[in-house]
Amino acid sequence: xxxxxxxxPKPDATGTPPDRxxxxxxxxxxxxxxxxxxxxxxxxxxLFIAVSIVALGDFSILPPLPPSIRATLGKxxxxxxxxxxxxxxxxxxxxxxxxxxxxxxEEYSGFAHVGYLAAFYGFYHFAKALNENFWAVFVAGVTILxxxxxxxxxxxxxxxxxxxxxxxxxxxxxxx
Amino acid sequence: MLKxxxxxxxxxxxxxxxxxxxxxxxxxxxxxxxxxxNDAIEHETNLAGTIVKSARYAMLxxxxxxxxxxxxxxxxxxxxxxxxxxxxxGVIMFSAHTEDVNKLVDKKAAGCIACHTGPVPLTSMGxxxxxxxxxxxxxxxxxxxxxxxxxxxxxFNAACHVHSPNLKLLGTLDIGLSEEPLQKTLGTLRGRxxxxxxxxxxxxxxxxxxxxxRNVLLPIKExxxxxVAIKRGDANRKAPAYRDEIGELARSFEEMATRLTATQNxxxxxxxxxxxxxxxxx
Numbered sequence: 001x002x003x004x005x006x007x008x009p010k011p012d013a014t015g016t017p018p019d020r021x022x023x024x025x026x027x028x029x030x031x032x033x034x035x036x037x038x039x040x041x042x043x044x045x046x047l048f049i050a051v052s053i054v055a056l057g058d059f060s061i062l063p064p065l066p067p068s069i070r071a072t073l074g075k076x077x078x079x080x081x082x083x084x085x086x087x088x089x090x091x092x093x094x095x096x097x098x099x100x101x102x103x104x105x106e107e108y109s110g111f112a113h114v115g116y117l118a119a120f121y122g123f124y125h126f127a128k129a130l131n132e133n134f135w136a137v138f139v140a141g142v143t144i145l146x147x148x149x150x151x152x153x154x155x156x157x158x159x160x161x162x163x164x165x166x167x168x169x170x171x172x173x174x175x176x
Numbered sequence: 177m178l179k180x181x182x183x184x185x186x187x188x189x190x191x192x193x194x195x196x197x198x199x200x201x202x203x204x205x206x207x208x209x210x211x212x213x214n215d216a217i218e219h220e221t222n223l224a225g226t227i228v229k230s231a232r233y234a235m236l237x238x239x240x241x242x243x244x245x246x247x248x249x250x251x252x253x254x255x256x257x258x259x260x261x262x263x264x265x266g267v268i269m270f271s272a273h274t275e276d277v278n279k280l281v282d283k284k285a286a287g288c289i290a291c292h293t294g295p296v297p298l299t300s301m302g303x304x305x306x307x308x309x310x311x312x313x314x315x316x317x318x319x320x321x322x323x324x325x326x327x328x329x330x331x332f333n334a335a336c337h338v339h340s341p342n343l344k345l346l347g348t349l350d351i352g353l354s355e356e357p358l359q360k361t362l363g364t365l366r367g368r369x370x371x372x373x374x375x376x377x378x379x380x381x382x383x384x385x386x387x388x389x390r391n392v393l394l395p396i397k398e399x400x401x402x403x404v405a406i407k408r409g410d411a412n413r414k415a416p417a418y419r420d421e422i423g424e425l426a427r428s429f430e431e432m433a434t435r436l437t438a439t440q441n442x443x444x445x446x447x448x449x450x451x452x453x454x455x456x457x458x
Contacts, residue, residue: 079210083203090199094192101188132209136202143195147188154184 024170031163037108038156041149044110048117048141055121055137058130065126079129083136086120090140097147106155110148117141182393190381197380201373209362216319216358217307224323224351227259231349236330244270250351257318257352261325264345309355317355324348395422402426406433 054061093113100107120137124130227250234242243261251259251272260271266281308320325347332341398416405413406429415430417423 080207083207087200087203090196094196098188098192129206129210132206133203136199136206139195139202140199143191143199146191146195150188150191 020170020173024167027163027166027170031160034156034160034163038153040108041110041145041152044114045142045145045149047111048114048145051114051118051121052134052138052141055118055125055130055134059121059125070126073126076123076126079124079127079133082120082123082127082129083133086133086136086140089116089120090144093144094147097144097151101147101151101154104155108148108152110145110152113141113144113148117144181396182389185388185393186385190385193380194377197373197376201369205366205369208365212358212362213319216353216355217321220307220319220321220351220353221323223353224321224349227351228323228325228349231261235325235346240270247272255354255357257312257314257316257354258320259351260349262348262350264343264347269347312352317359318352319355319358320350320352322348322350395420399426399429403429411437 117137117140120140121130121134124133124137227246231243231246234240234246247259247261247270250256256272258272260268260273260276262281263269268276268279268281271277308318308322310318310320312318324345327341327343327346331346332343395416395418399422402413402415411433415423415426418426
């Protein structure tokens with residue numbers, strides 16, 4: 001989800017102390033939000049690991065799907081089709097994340113990827129091929145979410161550094 | 177450390193390549209495993225069909241001795257865990273293990289529960305559905321095939337008229353092959369794929385990282401050290417001698433430092449001259 005973040009206002013040397021204090025407060029708040037945002041990757045990774053733990057047991061803790069619903073859904077796709085889709089998904093996800101890194105964009109879609117990966121677990125489960133393909137989905141998830149986490153962490157750290165420079169400028173103006 | 181230029185340049189590609197290669201290798205192994213398993217089942221199904229066809233004449237002639245001989249010979253083959261024929265009531269009539277003859281098979285056993293889950297056992301199953309994978313009493317992994325022996329017109333129209341035309345199923349042939357050769361082959365394949373995967377990762381991630389480190393990161397590090405030295409006032413430090421963009425940047429820094437030093441020296445000289453002039457005037 002892309003969020004618009006206006007660039008930090010440059011400190012004005014002719015500003016009065018109350019204005020500098022207001023800018024300082026806003027900057028501190030932005031730094032807090034950025035630090036909170038940088039931890040989103042860890043939450044997504046934790047959620048994915050929780051889903052993986054459930055999938056490792058072949059979803060045995062969940063109630064079985066009623067036969068009527070299963071009949072409505074129809075025959076699941078074959079394991080080969082699911083594997084092909086997983087390869088395509090992994091490739092496209094990695095390419096998108098790397099392109100976002102290259103472009104310096106703020107977009108983060110880790111939780112969406114958790115949903116997609118959970119869907120792959122589900123498809124393999126219904127195709128009775130989860131045991132053979134669990135580690136493929138897990139490695140794909142760790143790779144994609146690891147890249148997403150690194151991307152958002154790196155982006156937030158750079159933004160925090162810029163905000164810190166604003167604070168340093170305000171401090172220098174205050175001392176002068 | 178993750179904030180360094182080297183980490184930013186190497187960590188994301190390394191994660192991406194490693195993850196993608198590992199995922200592809202796992203999926204490829206899974207597909208190959210499925211194909212090999214299907215081939216094994218196909219082979220075993222064909223073998224079971226051959227046995228049924230071979231035994232058909234003996235059954236038609238009610239030649240029990242010949243039928244027993246056929247079953248014994250099949251059972252002595254390497255890799256065959258069991259070969260037996262049940263009648264409709266589930267009693268083992270012929271078996272490679274003679275101690276099993278005339279025993280009633282437990283319908284809830286590992287190899288039987290698939291067809292006998294409901295009140296009426298399944299009589300028609302697909303080729304792959306006939307296959308069962310389980311661990312037998314000896315602890316061996318087994319792929320077993322169950323082939324029904326149907327009541328054909330030759331059976332109920334024979335001179336003996338033993339079987340009623342209404343009877344659909346006469347008995348069942350059950351043959352189990354050991355899964356150990358397949359598992360051994362899969363283990364070998366898995367090891368080779370792991371070796372291949374490691375080699376690919378070493379070549380791609382390691383090689384690219386090494387080249388990047390040697391050709392980009394180390395020169396940048398030298399340039400950074402040079403700039404730090406200039407900042408500390410070390411005018412005697414020589415700029416890194418490279419012929420690429422980093423070298424040009426280093427030479428620009430050197431020129432800038434030289435000009436800065438010259439400007440500083442001129443300022444000092446001017447201040448000294450002004451000081452001398454003031455002293456002479458006083």
